[in-house]
Amino acid sequence: MSTNGGAAAIVERAETLYHDVGLASVRRHKAAHGGLAIGYLPIWAPRELLHAQGVLPVGLMGGGDDVEIIRGDAYYQSYICHLPRSVVELGLGGQLDVLDGVLFPAICDVIRNLSGVWQMRFPDKLVRYLDVPQNFDPEIGGAFLRSELESLAADLAERGARPLDPDALRASIAAYNRNRRLVVDLYDLRRREPWKIPTWELYVVLRAGMLLPVEQFDELLVAYRAAVAGDESRQPLDQARVVVIGSFCEQPPLGLIKTLERSGCYIVDDDFVQVHRFLRGDVDTDGDPLDAIVRAFLSSAIESPTRFSAPGAKSAALAERVRACGAEGVLFCAPSFCDPALLDQPLATRAMDAAGVPWTAFKYSENTGQFQVIREQAGTFADSIKLWSGDTPMRASR
Amino acid sequence: MKASKDASQLRQKQMIAEHYSRLARSGETGEKSVYTFVPGNLTELLRSFDLLPVLPEINALQSAMRGKSKEYIAIAEKAGHSEDVCTYVKCDYGMMKSGNVGPTGERLPQPDLLLLSYTGCFTFLKWFEILREEYSAPAVMLHVPYQADGRITESMRRYVVHQLREKVIPELERLSGRAYDEDRLKECLTRSARAEDDLVAVLESAKHRPSPIDAYFGGVYYVGPIFSAFRGGEEACAYYRELRQEVEERVASGLGPVTPEGQLTRERFRLVVEGPPNWTHFHEFWKMFADEGAVVVASTYTKVGGVYDTGFRHDPEHPLETLADYCMGCYTNLSLPTRVDLLARYLTEYDADGLLVHSIKSCNSFSAGQLAMLRDVEARTGRPCGFIESDLVDPRYFSAANIRNRLESFFQMIDQKRERATA
Numbered sequence: 162m163s164t165n166g167g168a169a170a171i172v173e174r175a176e177t178l179y180h181d182v183g184l185a186s187v188r189r190h191k192a193a194h195g196g197l198a199i200g201y202l203p204i205w206a207p208r209e210l211l212h213a214q215g216v217l218p219v220g221l222m223g224g225g226d227d228v229e230i231i232r233g234d235a236y237y238q239s240y241i242c243h244l245p246r247s248v249v250e251l252g253l254g255g256q257l258d259v260l261d262g263v264l265f266p267a268i269c270d271v272i273r274n275l276s277g278v279w280q281m282r283f284p285d286k287l288v289r290y291l292d293v294p295q296n297f298d299p300e301i302g303g304a305f306l307r308s309e310l311e312s313l314a315a316d317l318a319e320r321g322a323r324p325l326d327p328d329a330l331r332a333s334i335a336a337y338n339r340n341r342r343l344v345v346d347l348y349d350l351r352r353r354e355p356w357k358i359p360t361w362e363l364y365v366v367l368r369a370g371m372l373l374p375v376e377q378f379d380e381l382l383v384a385y386r387a388a389v390a391g392d393e394s395r396q397p398l399d400q401a402r403v404v405v406i407g408s409f410c411e412q413p414p415l416g417l418i419k420t421l422e423r424s425g426c427y428i429v430d431d432d433f434v435q436v437h438r439f440l441r442g443d444v445d446t447d448g449d450p451l452d453a454i455v456r457a458f459l460s461s462a463i464e465s466p467t468r469f470s471a472p473g474a475k476s477a478a479l480a481e482r483v484r485a486c487g488a489e490g491v492l493f494c495a496p497s498f499c500d501p502a503l504l505d506q507p508l509a510t511r512a513m514d515a516a517g518v519p520w521t522a523f524k525y526s527e528n529t530g531q532f533q534v535i536r537e538q539a540g541t542f543a544d545s546i547k548l549w550s551g552d553t554p555m556r557a558s559r
Numbered sequence: 560m561k562a563s564k565d566a567s568q569l570r571q572k573q574m575i576a577e578h579y580s581r582l583a584r585s586g587e588t589g590e591k592s593v594y595t596f597v598p599g600n601l602t603e604l605l606r607s608f609d610l611l612p613v614l615p616e617i618n619a620l621q622s623a624m625r626g627k628s629k630e631y632i633a634i635a636e637k638a639g640h641s642e643d644v645c646t647y648v649k650c651d652y653g654m655m656k657s658g659n660v661g662p663t664g665e666r667l668p669q670p671d672l673l674l675l676s677y678t679g680c681f682t683f684l685k686w687f688e689i690l691r692e693e694y695s696a697p698a699v700m701l702h703v704p705y706q707a708d709g710r711i712t713e714s715m716r717r718y719v720v721h722q723l724r725e726k727v728i729p730e731l732e733r734l735s736g737r738a739y740d741e742d743r744l745k746e747c748l749t750r751s752a753r754a755e756d757d758l759v760a761v762l763e764s765a766k767h768r769p770s771p772i773d774a775y776f777g778g779v780y781y782v783g784p785i786f787s788a789f790r791g792g793e794e795a796c797a798y799y800r801e802l803r804q805e806v807e808e809r810v811a812s813g814l815g816p817v818t819p820e821g822q823l824t825r826e827r828f829r830l831v832v833e834g835p836p837n838w839t840h841f842h843e844f845w846k847m848f849a850d851e852g853a854v855v856v857a858s859t860y861t862k863v864g865g866v867y868d869t870g871f872r873h874d875p876e877h878p879l880e881t882l883a884d885y886c887m888g889c890y891t892n893l894s895l896p897t898r899v900d901l902l903a904r905y906l907t908e909y910d911a912d913g914l915l916v917h918s919i920k921s922c923n924s925f926s927a928g929q930l931a932m933l934r935d936v937e938a939r940t941g942r943p944c945g946f947i948e949s950d951l952v953d954p955r956y957f958s959a960a961n962i963r964n965r966l967e968s969f970f971q972m973i974d975q976k977r978e979r980a981t982a
């Protein structure tokens with residue numbers, strides 16, 4: 162991929178993909194290469210396994226503010242988060258027809274039950290609830306996850322995917338390891354020089370990775386990094402460094418991310434599009450590759466609200482994230498009615514209080530259209546951080 | 560006419576009082592308490608170790624019935640709990656912060672163990688994460704896979720049994736200071752199955768016309784002992800034996816159910832209800848049905864702590880496997896198509912006039928997808944389906960006028976259908 166057009170052209174391409182809720186890019190891919198395309202909901206899916214079987218994994222993150230909800234509202238009551246209604250809207254509107262099936266990872270009751278709605282509405286498609294263990298002992302939870310993955314592989318093969326082959330799986334693991342490193346590298350660069358990588362740009366680039374084959378996503382990441390790293394027009398501003406927590410499933414509208422940045426915040430860590438970073442570090446490419454994926458899931462996954470962790474582990478992980486990225490505050494930014502995110506908040510905010518880290522909290526839904534209140538809240542928060550921490554040049558160059 | 564209490568009701572009251580008083584005295588007696596949940600509870604296993612269960616959901620619903628939940632929820636929200644999340648959790652949190660006084664007015668003991676048997680709902684996991692911090696009690700997790708494809712596979716069963724053997728039982732051994740006694744567990748399971756037979760007979764009595772029971776409002780009392788601390792004990796067997804006899808006598812006499820307002824004399828509507836009841840206005844809610852002569856002949860809420868009427872019984876011959884199957888078989892652990900099948904089956908087997916969905920703001924486990932279920936049941940059975948909304952324990956979400964209006968339209972729909980059928 163050429164970097165001649167600079168960051169703007171790359172981001173524009175990514176943004177086009179971000180808005181591609183009807184999956185035109187997936188249709189083109191299938192027309193050109195054949196094979197299956199399988200959707201997956203947040204926040205983790207064994208994309209390596211799909212890739213090894215010649216299947217295009219397609220991340221589904223709801224409809225954002227691009228989808229007008231008509232049928233979806235007749236499916237979900239007002240007190241349920243927004244994501245399932247936009248996914249249903251897209252499904253019933255035929256926009257997801259190109260998918261041969263959808264995986265519903267076990268993260269909450271809404272996505273769990275959405276798998277049932279899909280079974281009822283799309284009986285000809287592959288519908289897999291991907292149960293993941295809450296027991297992290299390799300002999301117990303690991304054995305269960307392995308059998309879930311084997312049965313997924315068999316289901317895919319039955320639908321026409323290549324049978325799972327260990328060498329192919331090792332190669333796919335290597336491909337996703339490479340990809341993960343590129344993503345983490347961008348996060349590192351943003352942490353060091355947030356003015357080089359506005360989060361809204363990073364976000365659309367990550368979203369593009371939900372639709373692109375991993376190899377093409379790599380190219381996009383490499384091109385974007387090269388373009389922004391050398392862009393001297395991107396200079397530091399006096400912004401407060403914040404971590405955004407809680408947006409791991411239903412995503413905030415792009416306008417909300419831009420609003421946070423415009424209100425005076427540098428987002429230096431976040432939970433957006435988490436599938437790219439759900440596993441920390443590489444998955445082993447030696448030995449049995451399926452075992453390697455299972456091991457990584459059990460022992461290298463991030464502390465997520467969807468996992469039952471050791472006492473204090475989530476609070477400690479959050480405190481460490483804040484420290485590692487030199488953040489001056491935390492924005493708890495969760496979707497309305499998101500039980501996993503919101504039930505975690507009291508413990509997390511308490512941990513921040515104990516660590517002396519300022520925080521503020523607000524909610525959104527993926528189609529929130531008005532950001533005035535959030536803008537004021539985040540702006541006041543950023544101002545108070547800047548006022549109290551004082552040392553502006555330090556903040557900018559940290 | 561106000562109803563007089565049946566012998567079984569008095570017995571249940573007595574059982575509950577004794578259980579709470581045993582809990583209150585546990586500080587002196589040294590008995591250990593284990594907090595755990597209703598769906599997928601391991602009561603027989605706890606009983607085999609002489610451990611005392613405490614069920615936070617039951618405490619929450621009792622708090623609501625005693626008019627305390629509003630205050631408790633306010634305490635939780637003031638402490639930073641979102642207004643969007645499950646109100647059971649907040650009600651329990653507020654109760655704990657207010658001295659942890661249980662339904663009988665006695666203080667509950669702190670948990671010696673949090674037994675997180677995680678069946679049919681992810682919120683349980685979050686709930687115990689919160690309690691774990693408050694009490695500094697150890698927590699042991701039993702992760703129960705979801706029946707997404709409408710069946711239990713060998714791998715699912717093996718996974719649960721493995722956790723029971725390697726995680727749960729060793730923790731119970733440590734806590735109780737005694738070894739796992741499989742014979743004792745088998746005895747409990749034998750008693751469970753006996754009580755389950757009687758419970759099913761009670762629930763199925765609603766196939767009669769008139770139904771001698773209300774399988775929702777009355778049903779929640781009937782399932783109380785078997786869903787909570789008593790399954791596997793002699794007292795539960797005695798309770799269900801007695802209840803069954805009473806119900807059989809009612810059938811023989813052609814009597815309808817007893818409501819808080821007294822004997823229901825005219826059964827006008829036979830309903831199936833999906834979803835939990837509202838606890839803050841329980842009697843007012845029940846009266847809205849009773850006033851119209853509406854009797855619930857089958858409900859899904861009375862299956863959250865075990866679906867026995869499709870054939871499952873605890874099996875003493877396979878003690879750990881049967882516990883696994885029990886946990887995986889609870890109602891909210893079933894896929895939506897399986898839930899639709901069950902509702903359609905209830906409508907026909909109980910010859911019901913329609914399905915009413917009571918959707919609960921708090922509870923994604925029950926509520927997410929209910930509208931799709933409703934459409935499918937309607938399409939499959941051709942019977943009217945109605946929809947009402949409120950909450951379990953948050954009185955702010957109970958709008959009597961709104962529910963009454965919707966119920967009226969629903970009953971009119973049924974009447975119109977009848978008229979068309981006879982025209």
Ligand code: SF4
Nearest residue numbers: 242269271410411499
């Ligand atoms: S936004 Fe939260 S509640 Fe909604 S589907 Fe995602 S994790 Fe579940």
Ligand code: SF4
Nearest residue numbers: 645680682922923924
């Ligand atoms: S979400 Fe529903 S099932 Fe889960 S704890 Fe709350 S009320 Fe119970």
